[in-house]
Amino acid sequence: MVDTPGNGDGGVQDVTAQLVEHSLGHLFSAALRTVARCRAADHLAAGPRTAEELAELTDTHAGHLRRVLRYLATRGVFREDAAGAFHLTEVGDALRTDVPDSLHSAVVMLTDPVFQRTSAGLEETVRKEGPSFERIFGKPFFAYLADDPALRELFDxxxxxxxxxxxxxxxxxxxxxxxxxxxxxxxxxxxxxxxxxxxxxxxxxxxxxxxxxxxxxxxxxxxxxxxxxxxxxxxxxxxxxxxxxxxxxxxxxxxxxxxxxxxxxxxxxxxxxxxxxxxxxxxxxxxxxxxxxxxxxxxxxxxxxxxxxxxxxxxxxxxxxxxxxxxxxxxxxxxxxxxxxxxxx
CATH class of the missing domain: 3.40.50.150 (Vaccinia Virus protein VP39)
Structure with missing residues (x-):
């Protein structure tokens, strides 16, 4: 018997959707990094705003920003109302830079291209038993940090x-x-x-x-x-x-x-x-x-x-x-x- 979890009774359709969603997981990380870098959560602190209003404040493209915000709303980072305005959730609020225990710096660090490239090399880790970071960047992680003050500051x-x-x-x-x-x-x-x-x-x-x-x-x-x-x-x-x-x-x-x-x-x-x-x-x-x-x-x-x-x-x-x-x-x-x-x- 094959264990095939899904979201309903759709069989192949559910399995396909689930695997495609998982395969595109890197987009979630990229979307999270995008809103963190343009500080969308800071601009929602005073109340909900439309994508057009946020785009004006963040110097971004309104249509593309709305698509990213809508995607993140499916994961509970934001909430879109019937009028098309986006609200902060508890998760989104932690992305603000002006709140106690802000996770903004953590998100920017964890989604940095250095770590994205390392994750993309995971197959090397599995096949050759060793960190893909060292193969990609030529030295162990902490030695690399010692030679890159900006990355060290980002990490700390x-x-x-x-x-x-x-x-x-x-x-x-x-x-x-x-x-x-x-x-x-x-x-x-x-x-x-x-x-x-x-x-x-x-x-x-x-x-x-x-x-x-x-x-x-x-x-x-x-x-x-x-x-x-x-x-x-x-x-x-x-x-x-x-x-x-x-x-x-x-x-x-x-x-x-x-x-x-x-x-x-x-x-x-x-x-x-x-x-x-x-x-x-x-x-x-x-x-x-x-x-x-x-x-x-x-x-x-x-x-x-x-x-x-x-x-x-x-x-x-x-x-x-x-x-x-x-x-x-x-x-x-x-x-x-x-x-x-x-x-x-």
Whole structure:
């Protein structure tokens, strides 16, 4: 028996429509990038507008813009009313540049031609077992970033935006102690560390990442955090700051193959104070066939950096290899989970 899901009882017609729609998925990414780049959502913040009105404001072609907006409305990004005006939805509102936790920079980063070309080369990844990014651009992703300041800025700002809505959720889910030091390993611009320190006035923190990320950190403009943090630059594949009570590794391990992950975790283990805890914040791959962002990111990691998302058992194995043991897993209201670990006896 063949399992042929469809949208109704149309049989071949439904299957054809579904596969054609999936095959043109790159158009959705391109349409999303188009409205992000012309900041259509910003112009809808005051209320609905027609495509003609938006075209005047965005210096675009009204007929073509309407077709793109109408397409995105089928995916819930906008809503078109009977009069032909377009409204913001909850999803579209997150594309505004002037709202807290805006995802505008994340969308612009994720839809950049560099990543579009990498995805187009996915077959190379599958056939030859290695990231298509490296074959296309001639060097590993992070080495390429180091040589391209503009792309590095795009990546850091995009990752910071993507993390923004998650940081408060993670900070509120894990029972951080009232006192001690939190070391955010590979913490980017420090959004998560900022959220944690705001919630626990007795904590101090260390933001640890490469120079381009920490040099544009988000901690210095917050009077509430004055004197409670420091930023250090370095390579977590070599060492991490010592003496922390909580080590956080958020959206880091999925960028690396197993041997490098064990190396990072061993460095954390060597630096941890007695009775310290380590928190891995990443997608936890579920079983079954239901959609999950982790399954999408898992394919992206294979194509870009030779990394992967992992199951609970796979995280447990990494921890054992680093002299740590998994103690519990906490689900969050966002897409990542929190994997807690401590030093193995």
């Amino acid at each position: 700002s995009g990752m910071s935006a993507m993390s923004g809505p998650i940081d408060a959720v993670v900070a509120g889910t894990y029972p951080f102690p009232e006192k001690g030091t939190v070391v955010d390993v590979g913490g980017g611009r420090g959004g998560l560390l900022r959220a944690v320190l705001r919630g626990r006035p007795g904590l101090t923190g260390v933001l640890y990442d490469q120079v381009p990320a920490v040099s544009t950190h988000l901690l210095g403009d917050d009077d509430e955090l004055r004197g409670r943090w420091r930023a250090e630059s370095g390579d977590f594949l070599e060492a991490v700051p010592e003496g922390g009570d909580i080590y956080v590794v958020k959206h880091v391990l999925h960028n690396w193959p197993d041997d490098d992950c064990v190396r990072i975790l061993r460095n954390c283990r060597a630096a941890m104070a007695p009775d310290a805890r380590l928190l891995i914040v990443d997608c936890l791959l579920p079983t079954g066939n239901e959609p999950h962002l982790g399954k999408t990111l898992d394919v992206a990691m294979a194509a870009i950096v030779n990394g992967q998302e992992r199951t609970e058992d796979e995280f447990a194995a990494l921890l054992v290899g680093a002299g740590l043991r998994l103690t519990r897993v906490l689900a969050t209201d966002a897409f990542p989970s929190i994997v807690e670990a401590e030093a193995a006896l």
